[in-house]
Amino acid sequence: MSDPGSEVxxxxxxxxxxxxxxxxxxxxxxxxxxxxxxxxxGDAAATAALWRGMARQGLTALGSGxxxxxxxxxxxxxxxxGRAACPAPLLGxxxxxxxxxxxxxxxxxALRDDIHQGKAAIALxxxxxxxxxxxGGIVLHGEIARGELRFVEGAGAATHLLAFxxxxxxxxxxxAGAPGVNIRPTPGLAVPPxxxxxxxxxxxxxxxxxxxxxxxxxxxxxxxxxxxxxxxxQRAFDLAVEHSKVRKQFGQxxxxxxAVQHKLADCLIGLDGARLALDSAxxxxxxxxxxxxxxxxxxxxxxxxxxxxxxxxxxxxxxxxGYAEEHEAPRxxxxxxxxxxxxxxxxxxxxxxxxxxLGPVQ
Amino acid sequence: xxxxxxxxxxxxxxxxRAEVRTWLAKNWTPENQAAHRRKPFKERxxxxxxxxxxxxxxxxxxxxxRKFGGQGCSVTEQLAFVTEMANSGAPVQAHxxxxxxxxxxxxKHGTQEQQDEWxxxxxxxxxxxxxxxxxxxxxxxxxxxxxxxxxxxxxxVVNGQKLWSTGGDKAEYIWLAVRTDPEAKKHAxxxxxxxxxxxxxxxxxxxxxxxxxxxxxxxxxNVRVPATNMVGAVNDGWKVITDxxxxxxxxxxxxxxxxxxxxxxxLTEYLKTAVVGGKALRNDPVVRDRIGALAADIEIARQFxxxxxxxxxxxxxxxxxxxxxxxxxxELQERLGQAALDILGTxxxxxxxxxxxxxxxxxxxLRHSIMGMIGGGTNEIQRNVIAQRxxxxxx
Ligand SMILES: Cc1cc2nc3c(=O)[nH]c(=O)nc-3n(C[C@H](O)[C@H](O)[C@H](O)COP(=O)(O)OP(=O)(O)OC[C@H]3O[C@@H](n4cnc5c(N)ncnc54)[C@H](O)[C@@H]3O)c2cc1C
Numbered sequence: 001m002s003d004p005g006s007e008v009x010x011x012x013x014x015x016x017x018x019x020x021x022x023x024x025x026x027x028x029x030x031x032x033x034x035x036x037x038x039x040x041x042g043d044a045a046a047t048a049a050l051w052r053g054m055a056r057q058g059l060t061a062l063g064s065g066x067x068x069x070x071x072x073x074x075x076x077x078x079x080x081x082g083r084a085a086c087p088a089p090l091l092g093x094x095x096x097x098x099x100x101x102x103x104x105x106x107x108x109x110a111l112r113d114d115i116h117q118g119k120a121a122i123a124l125x126x127x128x129x130x131x132x133x134x135x136g137g138i139v140l141h142g143e144i145a146r147g148e149l150r151f152v153e154g155a156g157a158a159t160h161l162l163a164f165x166x167x168x169x170x171x172x173x174x175x176a177g178a179p180g181v182n183i184r185p186t187p188g189l190a191v192p193p194x195x196x197x198x199x200x201x202x203x204x205x206x207x208x209x210x211x212x213x214x215x216x217x218x219x220x221x222x223x224x225x226x227x228x229x230x231x232x233x234q235r236a237f238d239l240a241v242e243h244s245k246v247r248k249q250f251g252q253x254x255x256x257x258x259a260v261q262h263k264l265a266d267c268l269i270g271l272d273g274a275r276l277a278l279d280s281a282x283x284x285x286x287x288x289x290x291x292x293x294x295x296x297x298x299x300x301x302x303x304x305x306x307x308x309x310x311x312x313x314x315x316x317x318x319x320x321x322g323y324a325e326e327h328e329a330p331r332x333x334x335x336x337x338x339x340x341x342x343x344x345x346x347x348x349x350x351x352x353x354x355x356x357x358l359g360p361v362q
Numbered sequence: 363x364x365x366x367x368x369x370x371x372x373x374x375x376x377x378x379r380a381e382v383r384t385w386l387a388k389n390w391t392p393e394n395q396a397a398h399r400r401k402p403f404k405e406r407x408x409x410x411x412x413x414x415x416x417x418x419x420x421x422x423x424x425x426x427x428r429k430f431g432g433q434g435c436s437v438t439e440q441l442a443f444v445t446e447m448a449n450s451g452a453p454v455q456a457h458x459x460x461x462x463x464x465x466x467x468x469x470k471h472g473t474q475e476q477q478d479e480w481x482x483x484x485x486x487x488x489x490x491x492x493x494x495x496x497x498x499x500x501x502x503x504x505x506x507x508x509x510x511x512x513x514x515x516x517x518x519v520v521n522g523q524k525l526w527s528t529g530g531d532k533a534e535y536i537w538l539a540v541r542t543d544p545e546a547k548k549h550a551x552x553x554x555x556x557x558x559x560x561x562x563x564x565x566x567x568x569x570x571x572x573x574x575x576x577x578x579x580x581x582x583x584n585v586r587v588p589a590t591n592m593v594g595a596v597n598d599g600w601k602v603i604t605d606x607x608x609x610x611x612x613x614x615x616x617x618x619x620x621x622x623x624x625x626x627x628x629l630t631e632y633l634k635t636a637v638v639g640g641k642a643l644r645n646d647p648v649v650r651d652r653i654g655a656l657a658a659d660i661e662i663a664r665q666f667x668x669x670x671x672x673x674x675x676x677x678x679x680x681x682x683x684x685x686x687x688x689x690x691x692x693e694l695q696e697r698l699g700q701a702a703l704d705i706l707g708t709x710x711x712x713x714x715x716x717x718x719x720x721x722x723x724x725x726x727x728l729r730h731s732i733m734g735m736i737g738g739g740t741n742e743i744q745r746n747v748i749a750q751r752x753x754x755x756x757x
Binding site (some may be wrong): 069207241244245256260266269272273277278280287291294297298299301302347350351352353356357358359361 | 746
């Protein structure tokens with residue numbers, strides 16, 4: 001609920017957001033059709049083509065702030081990416097746009113232009129700002145970066161790596177093909193897989209960036225990934241609801257069984273709660289509310305377990321048909337879990353809330 | 363205060379909140395509060411004199427439309443109001459059912475004469491109500507009710523039995539669902555009457571519920587009720603009842619939330635400094651994890667409540683949304699009560715009057731949570747509503 005008397009906040013109107021949602025959904029439906037998304041996910045050329053298309057839609061500029069879009073719109077677009085099981089390298093672009101919008105060097109401007117035009121694709125590594133203690137990190141000596149970064153998404157299609165560091169505080173921008181960059185995919189629940197990146201004395205452009213900016217950008221990335229998980233969970237849930245209206249067993253629609261009805265009702269509670277809380281946290285940031293990180297922690301702490309439950313219950317309602325990898329649902333299962341466990345997941349968010357309410361551990 | 367940041371509800375609601383606080387500071391003084399707490403637990407929360415004071419100063423019906431004498435406050439202002447009242451612990455139960463359920467029904471289904479007769483009195487805090495729906499054979503299946511009303515001249519004559527009416531032993535009137543056509547289909551032959559509980563032929567039998575307050579069975583033996591007290595047309599009561607139940611769900615969600623937030627604030631405030639067995643509770647990682655999870659859930663419950671408010675403000679009736687809010691808030695109350703017992707250990711079992719009780723209301727909160735899960739339609743029935751209305755699943 002916005003206050004009509006206050007300053008005009010970042011972000012679009014409700015009607016403009018509806019238009020944006022529809023246009024992103026339509027674009028992804030044709031550029032990344034669900035029935036091809038499994039093969040496409042493994043195809044670097046397909047991802048590159050998609051990225052150019054997103055540039056034409058203006059989506060690669062998300063996070064720059066120039067077009068009147070704010071955090072809510074970032075969230076909205078990530079929700080749509082989740083819905084479409086689309087691995088577009090938007091996380092790196094948004095983080096880069098947030099960081100680069102405060103940089104005035106020619107190199108920074110040039111990279112920003114390349115991102116906006118879809119020529120550059122960024123893999124983001126939050127390093128010491130990740131929140132997962134196993135995420136690794138790098139050390140910068142002048143313009144030389146060393147270290148190992150884990151759980152990096154989108155490294156396969158990236159032209160650049162953007163690595164946050166606290167040694168010293170700043171951002172290293174590294175060409176993906178530079179000598180000494182060793183990228184190894186690490187298969188797992190996440191599809192496409194994360195990568196391990198070892199930097200063995202690699203030349204980097206160093207962007208001096210305040211700690212606050214890095215923390216804030218990391219927090220936006222976390223919210224965006226939760227939004228992507230929400231989109232995926234909602235889509236899988238919609239499929240399960242549709243399924244339960246047509247699938248018959250024991251001579252009746254399975255959606256008539258109260259055991260199924262109540263589980264799906266609980267899923268709706270989880271989905272609605274996560275959506276309202278994530279959106280409200282984003283809205284608080286856009287309104288300049290200094291408490292927005294508390295609302296973001298609450299949203300992530302709730303969304304973690306709630307959306308993972310939705311994902312499990314969705315699969316139970318779909319039965320075996322939804323368990324085949326050629327069905328859409330497994331992609332969403334993977335996405336939901338991968339996005340919610342990252343960055344310290346719900347346990348970190350709960351710890352942040354405890355810090356806020358009880359003070360830090362002494 | 364160890365509490366989540368308040369949502370900015372906009373400057374109008376914030377200013378209104380300040381106004382409420384000022385009034386409370388003057389009229390709900392520490393002395394009033396101490397006197398209230400000296401009453402037995404089952405008498406608390408219901409205070410006819412305080413309701414009249416609120417009525418005198420225009421604090422009843424603040425959200426009513428202006429044409430019915432309300433202040434025409436927006437729903438967000440009402441929410442700010444409800445939260446402030448609940449945080450203060452001021453007794454509002456003597457008027458709240460009339461204000462939030464009966465009046466809402468009268469706006470929509472009452473005749474001009476009924477509106478003129480009842481609304482100003484409710485607004486002044488001079489009419490208290492209980493709800494008479496449940497019967498021995500009609501709980502969740504409310505439309506199975508059998509309490510009979512037969513027309514006799516200018517009156518209806520009522521015979522039957524009702525159960526579990528909250529505040530029935532204190533209220534002056536009851537909002538009574540009766541069967542007026544036993545031949546019609548289940549939902550078709552029902553009507554609603556406002557009945558004076560002091561009428562000849564009404565026998566009341568209160569019993570104490572687990573949460574520490576009473577609900578009452580009533581027996582109706584040829585009770586004569588003026589025909590002018592029927593709300594809505596004869597045999598058309600089901601619509602009146604379902605509207606009233608929707609309003610009740612929103613109200614239950616809202617009052618639960620306020621109570622939950624207050625208890626949680628008290629718990630976290632206590633944990634900040636509590637040392638037990640030489641250890642600071644706040645440093646315990648299990649305690650911190652539980653508190654973090656509950657804080658997140660509280661934020662979600664607030665979000666559901668605000669969504670209901672936005673829908674009402676847009677002129678819509680939250681149906682499955684209100685069910686979502688009620689289910690979530692009542693089950694959150696249960697989780698909070700259980701967590702408090704785990705964190706406080708055996709001391710958590712002590713009630714608030716007991717010696718050495720760190721936070722006596724916690725065991726009461728847990729007992730109370732069950733009421734929220736059963737009353738106003740059980741949470742299973744709410745889940746049916748969510749599935750069938752919210753998701754359009756087949757019946
Ligand atoms: C503290 C308290 C205060 C109350 N105050 C009032 C009041 O002021 N006025 C009033 O009229 N009533 C009041 N009630 C009664 C309340 O409305 C009923 O208890 C409620 O509607 C459930 O009815 P029941 O208790 O008969 O349970 P039942 O309907 O017998 O239900 C028992 C169990 O079966 C389940 N069940 C029943 N039908 C279904 C179904 N279709 N699908 C799935 N599960 C089902 C229920 O969910 C429940 O778990 C109060 C109750 C309590 C506990």
